[in-house]
Amino acid sequence: MKKLLVLLVCALSLQVTAQSSGQNWLTNYKTALTTAASLNQPILTFVTDGSNSKALQLLEQELFDTETFRSLKGKVVFLKMDVTSSNVDARRHATHFTKSESVPALGLVDQYKEMIGEPLNEITSENINAFIALLNTTF
Template sequence: MKKTFLFLLLIFTTVITAQESDLNWLTDFEEAKQIAKDSKKPILMYFTGSDWCAPCIMLQEDFFSTIKFKKQSQNVVLLKVDIPRRVDVISKEQLKANKKLLGKYNKEGGFPNIIALNHKGKVLDSQGSYSASLRDPDRYFSFVSKVIDDY
């Protein structure tokens, strides 16, 4: 049973990752800040546990994979901060950089968590706590719209 669950989780994660390829997720914070400065767009920093966080996987399906978000994403700089449990998901260097961002911007360690930042790294707003019982992506769409409008 446990092996079947892990196998299904691996397949699901692979499918989700393939769907994400339509979005331009950056993983380097300094690069994201520079692009945000040059393009005059806010940064959406997304904290995820891509291989273990069930709410993150649901949020991917309900929000990030939608056409509506793909349109919204044209007005922001996307930065993914992944804290996976498997060691083969990201490099050790990337994990170290991500944990540094986690310590600075997501001290409570909530997953998923989206932090809106300006090009200097100043926090503008945040949205977290996605759950199976709520599965309400509308508040995330509203959050991104507000961030874009207020920037």
């Protein structure tokens, strides 16, 4: 019951955005941590600067639009952090979750903020495939 109440409060108080993959991304770091802890799930952090770069297009084609990525729904908490905002905490947490200041980037952390595998911070087809392999072995 407590978990349900936490999730309901989170859902009502969050600003949620959707990616083309149909996944819902939380945009509040603290809420993502609370949700991850209550569900005992890791956090998949997507760091962006809002631009439509070639790297982002490659991510959408080779990761976000895949069945592997869609299958993560219900297994991870999705967190999208926009580093163009004036929120210094967002930049600091984004750097911690991806071990880089480059964007776009993805990192997988457990509910205690410990890295799971290597983050995806250099967007190439080869690195995306390695990240997909990490997701496949983790889930």
